[in-house]
Amino acid sequence: MKVLITGGNRGIGQAIANVYRDAGETVIATARDTSGDAKLDVTDPESHRHLAQALTGEPLDLLVCNAGVYLDKGQKLDDGFAPELWADMFAVNVTGVFLTIQSLLPSLRMALAPKIAIISSQMASQERAPGGSYIYRASKAAALNLGRNLATDLQVEDIAVGIYHPGWVRTDMGGGTADIDVDEAARGLKSRFEALSVETTGCFETWDGRAHPF
Template sequence: MTETVLITGAGRGLGLELTKLFLGNGRRVLATYRGIAIPDQLRELGRGADAALRALRLEITDGASVTALRNELSGDVIDVLINNAGTTGGDHQDLGDMDYAAWLGAFEVNTVAPFRLAVALLDNLRRSDRPRIVTLSSQMGSLHRKGTGSHAYRTSKAAVNKVMQVLALELAGDGIIVCPVHPGWVRTDMGGPMGEISVNESAAGLVALIESLTPEHSGRFWTWEGMEHPW
């Protein structure tokens, strides 16, 4: 049975590349985007993918939008939920220059939405033989690493790590594997041109990791290279 992967923020960056690679592996992909129209590159992918790619509109911070998605997918199996959509939290998040509204916005997107989506799609995940929830976090949220600035981004990713650790315990009885992952410093719009790895390198590593996840991986923080990352 072909596995189904739902990927948020699939219109560009890592979400788009993950969509491409999972399709290449013969998976069905439910690719979400926000905005009025399907992003061009996602639409292009769909052309060669027959019915394997379904683009769905989703604003992850909007409860009504998440409910509409849940209703649309009611009864369907989802094997993997990838919480990929994320935000940096804007350009004003340092000691002398903090945009507090943007900080809260970063929590909505990076921390609260992955939980909301996991809860909304639990019934779909429970229908899978090997359900997984994978959330794109960041080493910038690791309490183990020291770094300055980017308060909104760092704290929202540290918090989502904790959300995923708790969910892993809560969903272990359902056999659902839950992992936050660090994708590397990637040359996307977010990572910028100085990033250490290409979007393809990162996504290929993430796909290999996601395809190989076992219950022993659950509740632990992983890198795109399949190495365990300290919290």
């Protein structure tokens, strides 16, 4: 089994890469720099082309779109949330997800039961809207919507798409007071990815298997 994880050089992405390596799977963990197994800037179409070319002719069983940024933490409504933050965060959290999937579709189509996992967040939920972090929430909601629509289009090709909340995890992004560590999140997510199928495509689930409200 071959697994590719974007943003796989630290945090949750690195932990997911480790649990698959421990299971004996072939893992490609990408990063914007040389700290990963392969270099990928998810905002750069040329970077996507290079990675796709490197994988030409190789089936990809699982693509985990994990790379993401949270740049508006602590911003104030009256004077924060600058336009550049909107552009930068959507470039990574939304457009980057789409470009990754689009560029790697040829390799996914070569696998027997290909799957795509999109790491979104509970902050994408429309039902749970406590305010603040407007750009991050909007970008993760857009990633959720993207995943739901891709699930519809790719179901006819037997490519399953799942969207996941990884939990509130103790990382640089989640902070030191978060609920769970990266290893617990990664193990739970691996179980979710294994349960994903064409029959459950389009699901929005938590790391521990609960259906998340949209």
